[in-house]
Amino acid sequence: MELPPLALDRNADRPLAVQLADALRAVTAGGGLRAGDRLPSTRELAATLGVSRTVTAAAYDQLLAEGWAVGRRGAGTFVVGAPAGPPGPARQTAPSRQGREREPRPISLWPGAPCLEALDRAAWRRAWRAAADPPPDAAAEPVGVPAFRAAVVEHLLRHRGLAVDPAQVLATAGSTAAVAELARTLPPGSRVAVEEPGYQRAVAALRTAGLVVTPVPVDAAGLVVEALPAGLAGVYCTPAHQFPLGARLSAARRMALVERARAERFLVIEDDYDGELRYDVAPLPLLAALGPDVVAHLGTASKLLTPTLGVGWLVAPPAVRSAVLDLRGHTGTRPAPAGQRVFVALAAHGDLARHLRRLRRELSQRRAAVAAAVRTAGHVLEGDAAGAHIVVPLPDAAAERAVIDAAAARAVTLDGLARHHAGEPGRAGIVLGYAEPPRPALERGLAVAGDVLALLNANR
Incomplete structure (x- = not known):
């Protein structure tokens, strides 16, 4: 069909693809395009507008990810529908609701959320349809769906450089659920070291299993291995992209950690929650590759795709796998097969690999925008060029609280380092996530975050 005129400003700071996506949304909202229009x-479109096909393809990818449009194989791209316009006299709602609707919805810049904008909704629906093809299961597989374990093997080899056999893989309900399972295989009352600051859901899972948590400091090279005390049953760590500080465990410390685990006979729990998301250099070898006899490797689809799937994987030494399976046999714990089958379908059709390429590109661009906003506000940032969050160090807890409160007053939710400590907080700062909001909301949220950070500098 013939589109209404679409204005693109080649001299503007905003990328042409973003302008084009905005223009198509505006045309749809104004009635120039209707649901079902091709x-x-x-x-x-590239020829009509005099732009490269890269621009139009990126704009369409954005609209597909947002659900404004849908791709139909062999047919083209179609408009799904228009958003509701501003309420008119005939659409007045109850007064009690009007007040709530006027309140701005907070923009969350917390870490830990996936980037749903990068997810191809057409591929997502296709995968769910494929997952529904097999007949219902009479009984769940304690180890996981065989096709899922095979897909994980391929994923680990291609994207993490870890060569494993399907027999070494167990399906899980995600990283935290896997930590909880591993924790229950360790002797009650034994000590497990954790990073400080670190991932507190893992800390809670360890404590719930009756283990004693021992915080160990983290610096710019990751977990300080020399600070590990003697007498440990395990060490929980995030070596590829330390959460929340964003450091990468150095090669020397990786070797030292594996050597100590062998000498002192403790288990290393390697949480590789977003190890696939690196933008600067190739990641260092996984701990599981260096010490397969002492390392339990955890991965998850939650940060790569969405928590909706509720799936992850565990690669561990034989004795650890047997202990987990024995526990599952006694408790009836079974990883749900539905999410596993969706993951298989995405991997089988190449959609998972395409998604990862798109996700890395999207998050890399977002990180650049975040870094620019933080530096413009007169602050430095910490964290490798990886994952979906950075850290803005602040002088003390009072400054952290002031920044969080000032942003909240302007409907932007920020996270602080205080809550990421298992013991008394020793560092202050903002943990700024950039994956969750749509691009326009991210821009607004960064503007507010930049303002409150700049104000903090001005008031020093």
């Missing part, structure tokens, strides 16, 4: 092909 959009021109990316090639046709």
Whole structure:
């Protein structure tokens, strides 16, 4: 169909693809496009507008990810529908609701959320349909769906450089659930070291299993291995991208940790929650590759895709796998197969690999925008060029609280380092996540975060 005129400003700071996506949304909202209308092909639209096909393809990818449009194989790209317009006299709601609707919805810049904008909704629906093809299961597989374990083997080899056999893989309900299972295989009352600051859900899982948590400091090279005390049953760590500080465990410390685990016979729990998301250099070898006899490796689909799937994987030494399976046999714990089958379908059709490429590109661009906003506000940032969050160090807890409160007053939710400590907080700062909000909301949230951080500098 013929589109209304679409204005693109080549001299503007905003990328042409973003301008084009905004223009198509505006045309839809104004009634120029209706649900079911077929959009021109990316090639046709590029020729009409005099831009590269890369621009039109990126704009369409954005609209597909947001659900404004849908791709139909062999047919093209179609408009799904228009958003509701501003309420008119005939659409007045009850007074009690009007007040709530006027309140701005908070923009969350917390870490730990996936980037749903990068997810191809057409591929997502296709995977769910494929997952529904097999007949219902009469009984769940304690080890996981065989096809899922095979897909994890391929994923680990291609994206993490870890060569394993399907027999070494157990399906899990995610990283935290796997930590909870591993914790229950350790002797009650034994000590497990954790990073400080670190991932507190893992800390809670360890404590719930009756283990004693021992915080160990983290610096710019990751977990301080020399600070590990003697007498440990395990060490929980995030070596690829330390959560929340964003450091990468150095090669020397990786070797030292594996050597100590062998000498002192403790288990290393390697949580690789977002190890696939690196933008600067290739990641260092996994701990599981260096010490397969002493390392339990955990991965998850939650940060790569969405927590909706509720799936992850565990690669561990034979004795550890047997202990987990024995526990599952006694408790009836079974990883749900539905999410596993969706993951398989995404991997089988190449959609998972395409998604990861798109996700890395999207998050890399977002990180650049975050870094620019933080530096413009007169602050430094910490954390490798990886994952979906950075840390803005602050002088003390009072400054952290002031920044969080000032942003909250302007409907932006920020996270602080205080809550990421198992003991008394020793560092202050903002843990700024950039994956969750749609691009326009992220821009607004960064503007507020930049303002409150700049104000903090001005008031020093």
